[in-house]
Each structure stands twice: as C-alpha cells, then as structure tokens.
Amino acid sequence: MKTAVKLIGGIVILLVIAGAALATFVHLGHPPTYETLALELAIESTPERVARGKVLASAICLGCHMDPVTQKVTGKHMSDTPPEFGAIYSKNITRHPEKGIGSWTDGELAYLLRTGVGRDGVYVPPYMVKLPHMSDEDLASILAFLRSDDPLVAPEAVDPPGVTRPSFLTKLLTRLVFAPIPYPDAPVVDPPPDDEVALGRYLVVNLDCFSCHSEDFKTTNVEHPEETPGYLGGGNPLLGLSGETVFSANLTPHETTGIGSWSRDEFVRAVREGFRPDNTPILYPMAPMPELSEAEVGAMYTYLRSVPVIARAVPKRERPTRAEQDEGERHYYYYGCYSCHGDDGLGIADLRRAASKFPSDAELRRWVEDPSTIRPGTKMPTWRGVIREEHYAPLIAHVRRLGEQAALAKPE
Ligand code: HEC
Ligand code: HEC
Ligand code: HEC
Known part of the structure; x- marks a missing residue:
C-alpha cells in the first residue's frame, strides 16, 4: 500500500517537473521554424493584374497593415487582437528594400501568403492571413500590386511602432495546434465565371x-x-x-x-x-x-444562401462605457464614429487633422456626408441620409475638438 502511494506520488512529481520544463521551453524558446521551399516564381506585371491586386489587397491586407496616421502600409499595433495572443504588430509591406518587403522574392512572398511560413522559416500565427485556396492568378495579382508604383506601396523607410511578442498561449498553440499550411501541389484555378x-x-x-x-x-x-x-x-x-x-x-x-x-x-x-x-x-x-x-x-x-443554417443569436456589440460630455460626443458614439476613429480621433484612421484640412464647417460636413466623391474608393462610409440634419453641427464641433485636443497634447 505504502509503495503504491509512493509510486503514484513519484509519478505526479515527475509529471509536474515535465510540465514545468515544457512550459519553460515553450515560453523562453523561439517559435518553431520550418523549411521553406525555394519557389522559382517570376510574376509578370500587367496593368490588369495590378488593378485586380489592388482590389484584393484593399479587401484583405490593408486593414491590418495600414498606419492610422499616415495611411501607408508601414505596419501598426494590432490593438484589436485578443490580448491572450500577446502584443502583435503588423509589418511594413511597402516596397522599401530594408524596412519593407522590397528585397523579398516573389517565391518568398507567395510561400508566406500560402503557408504562413516567412522567409526566415518562422510560422506566423493566426493573426496573419493565409491564402492556400487563392487562385494562382489572383495571388500573382496581389504580388504585382505589391511591386507596383501605386502610391500605397511606395517605399517608406519606417518601422512599425513595435515588434510582435507572442504570448505563452500563442507559442503553445504554434507548437501543438497551428501548423503551416502545405503549399498546394497542383495549380489553383479561378472559379468558373458562370457559377x-x-x-x-x-x-x-x-x-x-x-x-x-x-x-x-x-x-x-x-x-x-x-x-x-x-x-x-x-x-x-x-x-x-x-x-x-x-x-x-x-x-x-x-x-x-x-x-x-x-x-x-x-x-x-x-x-x-x-x-x-x-x-x-x-x-x-x-x-x-x-x-x-x-x-x-x-x-x-x-x-x-446555400450554406447550412445555424440558429445562433449573436449578442449585440458592447458600447464603450464612457461618460459622454456633450451632444456632439453623444452623436460621435451613437453613429459609431468611435469604432473606426477611437475615443480620441485616432483609431484606424486619424481624423484629428480634419479641422485644418477642411477649414470651414461646410467642407467638413461635405466630407462626412459623402467622402467618396472627394476621395473615390475611400473606406470612410457615406453618411448622407443616415445622420439626422440637426446632428451635423454638434458632431462636427466634436470632430474639431478632437483635433484641438490632439494639438494641445503635442509638445511642439
Ligand atoms: C489579420 C491581419 C493581417 C492581414 C489580413 C494581413 N496581414 Fe500581413 N501580417 C500581419 C501581422 C500581424 C504580421 C507580422 C507577424 C509577426 O510579426 O509575427 C504580418 C506580416 C506580413 C508579412 C511579413 C513581412 C516581414 O517583413 O516579415 C508580409 C509580407 C505580409 N504580412 C503581407 C500581407 C499581405 C500581402 C496581405 C494580404 C494578402 C496581408 N499581409 C494580410 C497581419 C495581417
Ligand atoms: C475582421 C473580421 C471580419 C471580416 C474579415 C469580415 N467581417 Fe463581417 N463582420 C464582422 C463583425 C465584427 C461584424 C459585426 C459588426 C457590428 O456589430 O457592427 C460583421 C458584420 C457583418 C455584416 C452585417 C450582418 C448583420 O446581421 O449585422 C455582414 C453582412 C458582413 N459582416 C459580411 C461580411 C463579408 C461578406 C465578409 C467578407 C467579404 C466579411 N463580413 C468579413 C467582422 C468581420
Ligand atoms: C467603418 C469605419 C469608419 C467609420 C464608422 C467612420 N469613419 Fe471616418 N474615416 C474612416 C477612414 C478609413 C478614413 C480615412 C479615409 C481616407 O483617407 O480615404 C476616415 C476619415 C474621416 C475624416 C477625414 C480625416 C482626414 O484627415 O482626411 C473625418 C472628418 C471622419 N472620417 C469623420 C467621421 C465621422 C464624423 C464619423 C461618424 C459619423 C466617421 N468618420 C465614421 C473610416 C470610418
């Protein structure tokens, strides 16, 4: 009886030590690295591909890589990644040879985008998109766009505001659950156009x-x-x-x-x-x-309309709990401006310089009502017909105030 107790006790202690050793290894260790395939790819650039690549990159990549202040793809803090994954920063993906991806080969980029493994062999965890199912033609278009002379990807010698520090959980998951996606072993074709x-x-x-x-x-x-x-x-x-x-x-x-x-x-x-x-x-x-x-x-x-129906009532989004100071600020939250521009006007797109860019209230209002006529293709929504007439003046006053507060906060 005594021996059995000792034996079990011994096993438990060993398991605890093994667990602690694994935890230390995962915690201190580098993320696992993988072999990368040296793909011989040379993507031909055509105007059609660049245009198509811009559409795809706008829909997929820019949201994660765009600096909110400069609106250039030089990387940013991914403040909306659940903190359980750690501190995550995206990277500079402009054509800059050192700070950006100018020195990556087409093969290295294609391999990363398909499998999640970068040219250093490190696997990027779930916060970077992976595209194993994208057609070869669409992938080529994204690469053609990244290489193009579009101002969005013009070389910028800027580092992202920080470096990714994955959490213990992320490291554990990359060792145990997440694995690189295999590179497709056959051509991936476009879906049939008539289907x-x-x-x-x-x-x-x-x-x-x-x-x-x-x-x-x-x-x-x-x-x-x-x-x-x-x-x-x-x-x-x-x-x-x-x-x-x-x-x-x-x-x-x-x-x-x-x-x-x-x-x-x-x-x-x-x-x-x-x-x-x-x-x-x-x-x-x-x-x-x-x-x-x-x-x-x-x-x-x-x-x-063809996917299996799921009866799942999704809870409503939480409203930030902020004591709103005045009518303008109330509309800023009511219409959801805070969701893209943050509490202080920065967010994913900095509106704090709008006050100087649009000197008169009429100009600023015109932007808010119908930004796409001023900057075609913008991701700022068109608010005409949604914002109530009497709400514009206080709302615009609040936008100006956010700009003034930012100017006051700056030491210069
Ligand atoms: C969900 C957010 C997200 C999306 C969408 C996304 N990225 Fe990223 N990307 C990241 C993050 C975060 C990193 C940095 C990963 C790290 O540090 O481990 C990264 C890294 C990269 C890198 C590696 C750069 C380097 O210098 O190491 C390239 C290249 C890249 N992304 C290109 C793209 C392209 C092209 C697209 C669109 C097809 C895209 N990304 C879409 C978040 C994203
Ligand atoms: C980065 C994550 C993310 C991606 C990528 C994304 N969505 Fe969403 N989507 C959301 C969230 C979060 C909401 C709820 C927003 C809210 O509460 O206002 C939403 C809401 C929606 C709604 C409104 C539905 C409703 O009942 O309110 C539609 C439609 C929608 N998404 C379609 C799409 C389509 C189509 C795509 C791909 C082209 C897509 N989404 C990609 C996160 C995403
Ligand atoms: C879905 C995200 C989103 C929402 C919601 C949103 N915006 Fe924007 N807003 C943007 C983006 C993105 C830009 C940058 C547009 C560009 O440069 O093309 C922008 C730009 C602006 C600018 C101009 C900034 C400049 O310096 O050029 C103002 C002003 C502005 N938004 C006000 C508002 C107001 C007021 C609301 C609420 C009624 C609002 N926005 C809601 C995404 C959003």
Whole structure:
C-alpha cells in the first residue's frame, strides 16, 4: 500500500517537473521554424493584374497593415487582437528594400501568403492571413500590386511602432495546434465565371470572411474552411478599438438570427457601404469594401444562401462605457464614429487633422456626408441620409475638438 502511494506520488512529481520544463521551453524558446521551399516564381506585371491586386489587397491586407496616421502600409499595433495572443504588430509591406518587403522574392512572398511560413522559416500565427485556396492568378495579382508604383506601396523607410511578442498561449498553440499550411501541389484555378455559388464561396473563403464570421479564431480551419466549427454562424468575440467586445454576425440564411430575410441589394449595400437594411452602421472590425463589384458581392450573397443554417443569436456589440460630455460626443458614439476613429480621433484612421484640412464647417460636413466623391474608393462610409440634419453641427464641433485636443497634447 505504502509503495503504491509512493509510486503514484513519484509519478505526479515527475509529471509536474515535465510540465514545468515544457512550459519553460515553450515560453523562453523561439517559435518553431520550418523549411521553406525555394519557389522559382517570376510574376509578370500587367496593368490588369495590378488593378485586380489592388482590389484584393484593399479587401484583405490593408486593414491590418495600414498606419492610422499616415495611411501607408508601414505596419501598426494590432490593438484589436485578443490580448491572450500577446502584443502583435503588423509589418511594413511597402516596397522599401530594408524596412519593407522590397528585397523579398516573389517565391518568398507567395510561400508566406500560402503557408504562413516567412522567409526566415518562422510560422506566423493566426493573426496573419493565409491564402492556400487563392487562385494562382489572383495571388500573382496581389504580388504585382505589391511591386507596383501605386502610391500605397511606395517605399517608406519606417518601422512599425513595435515588434510582435507572442504570448505563452500563442507559442503553445504554434507548437501543438497551428501548423503551416502545405503549399498546394497542383495549380489553383479561378472559379468558373458562370457559377455564382462557386464564385461566392471562393470570395467568402479568400477574403477571409469565414474566419471572422465563424465561432472562434482558435478553431479556424484554414485548409478545410467548411469544417470550421460554427461555419459562418458568427459569434466570434472580436475586440473593438476601445477594448469592447464586438461579436461577428451570423451570415447563414437563418430567418431571424442570420441574414435570411435580407435581399440581395441589402446585402450588397451592407458589404460595400457598411450599413444594414435599417440604416445602422456595421462597425469595425468589419470594414466596408467599396472596391468589390456588385456582381462579386451578389455572388457571395447567393453562396451564403446555400450554406447550412445555424440558429445562433449573436449578442449585440458592447458600447464603450464612457461618460459622454456633450451632444456632439453623444452623436460621435451613437453613429459609431468611435469604432473606426477611437475615443480620441485616432483609431484606424486619424481624423484629428480634419479641422485644418477642411477649414470651414461646410467642407467638413461635405466630407462626412459623402467622402467618396472627394476621395473615390475611400473606406470612410457615406453618411448622407443616415445622420439626422440637426446632428451635423454638434458632431462636427466634436470632430474639431478632437483635433484641438490632439494639438494641445503635442509638445511642439
Ligand atoms: C489579420 C491581419 C493581417 C492581414 C489580413 C494581413 N496581414 Fe500581413 N501580417 C500581419 C501581422 C500581424 C504580421 C507580422 C507577424 C509577426 O510579426 O509575427 C504580418 C506580416 C506580413 C508579412 C511579413 C513581412 C516581414 O517583413 O516579415 C508580409 C509580407 C505580409 N504580412 C503581407 C500581407 C499581405 C500581402 C496581405 C494580404 C494578402 C496581408 N499581409 C494580410 C497581419 C495581417
Ligand atoms: C475582421 C473580421 C471580419 C471580416 C474579415 C469580415 N467581417 Fe463581417 N463582420 C464582422 C463583425 C465584427 C461584424 C459585426 C459588426 C457590428 O456589430 O457592427 C460583421 C458584420 C457583418 C455584416 C452585417 C450582418 C448583420 O446581421 O449585422 C455582414 C453582412 C458582413 N459582416 C459580411 C461580411 C463579408 C461578406 C465578409 C467578407 C467579404 C466579411 N463580413 C468579413 C467582422 C468581420
Ligand atoms: C467603418 C469605419 C469608419 C467609420 C464608422 C467612420 N469613419 Fe471616418 N474615416 C474612416 C477612414 C478609413 C478614413 C480615412 C479615409 C481616407 O483617407 O480615404 C476616415 C476619415 C474621416 C475624416 C477625414 C480625416 C482626414 O484627415 O482626411 C473625418 C472628418 C471622419 N472620417 C469623420 C467621421 C465621422 C464624423 C464619423 C461618424 C459619423 C466617421 N468618420 C465614421 C473610416 C470610418
């Protein structure tokens, strides 16, 4: 009896020591590295590819790589990544040879984008998108765009504001659960142009709608998207810029908890312009995608009507708990400006210089009402018809005040 107790005690102690050793190894150790394939790729650049690549990059990459102040793709703090993953910073992906990706070969970029393994062999955990299902032609277009003379990717000698420090959990998951995606061993072709459902699926998968809109990032199945738990049923708890929880929406055709009652036109407006049928704004981290064509968004609609229905009522997004000072600030929160511009006007796009860029209230109002006529293709939503007439003046006063507060806070 005594020996048995001792034996069990001994085993328990050994397990504890082994567990602690594993934890220390994972914690202190570098992330695992993998072999990379030396791909012989030389992407030919054509104007068509650059244009197509810009659309895809605008829909997929820019949100994560855009500096909020300069609106250049020089990297930023991903403040909306759940803190359990650690401190995450995206990188400078301009054409700059040292600070950016100017010295990466096409093969290295393609390998990273498909598998998640960078040219140093390090696997980027779930916070960087992976595109194993994107057609060779579309991938070539993204590369052609990244190499192009478009001002968005013009070389910028700027470092991101910090370096990624993955948490223990991320390191553990990269050792035990997440694995690089195998590089496709056969050509990946475009979906047939006359098959709407196939085109819709292709876009829902490759524009990464499914990973935000399924149950949880920790269970996203990149290789077999449909096997992701709660596929497109929403409820993934994401973070807003004020640290508030924002649940992704149920995109399955369930009549009340999903988008089963939406018309095609309503869906197209929602995705391209950022408003639901009832005129409420669809807020960050969802972003309007005006770069997609009506036909493309329509195809996604058709596909979404064909996926298995999930009855899942997604909780409403949390409102940041802030004591609003006056009427203007109240509208700033009511209309959801805070969700993209943060509490202080910075957020994902800095509006604090708007006061000097648009000197008169009429000009500033014109921007807020219809920014796409001033800057075509902008991701700032068009508020005409949504903001009530009497709300403009106080709202604009608040935008100006955010600019003044930022100027006061600066030492210069
Ligand atoms: C969900 C956010 C997210 C999206 C979407 C995203 N990236 Fe990234 N990307 C990151 C983060 C974060 C890193 C840095 C990872 C790290 O430090 O471990 C990164 C790293 C990279 C790198 C490596 C750069 C280097 O110098 O190491 C390249 C290249 C890159 N991204 C290109 C792209 C392209 C092209 C797209 C669109 C097809 C894209 N990314 C979409 C978040 C994202
Ligand atoms: C970065 C994560 C993310 C990505 C990528 C994303 N979404 Fe969303 N989406 C969300 C979140 C979060 C919401 C809820 C926003 C809110 O509460 O205002 C949402 C809301 C929506 C809504 C409104 C639905 C409703 O019932 O309110 C639609 C439609 C939608 N997304 C479609 C798409 C499509 C189509 C794609 C791909 C092209 C996509 N989303 C990509 C996070 C994302
Ligand atoms: C879905 C995200 C989103 C929401 C919601 C949003 N904006 Fe914006 N806003 C942007 C983006 C992105 C830009 C940068 C546009 C560009 O440069 O093309 C911007 C730019 C601006 C600018 C101009 C800044 C400059 O320096 O040029 C102002 C002013 C502004 N927004 C005000 C508002 C107000 C007021 C609201 C609420 C009614 C609001 N925004 C809601 C995304 C958003």
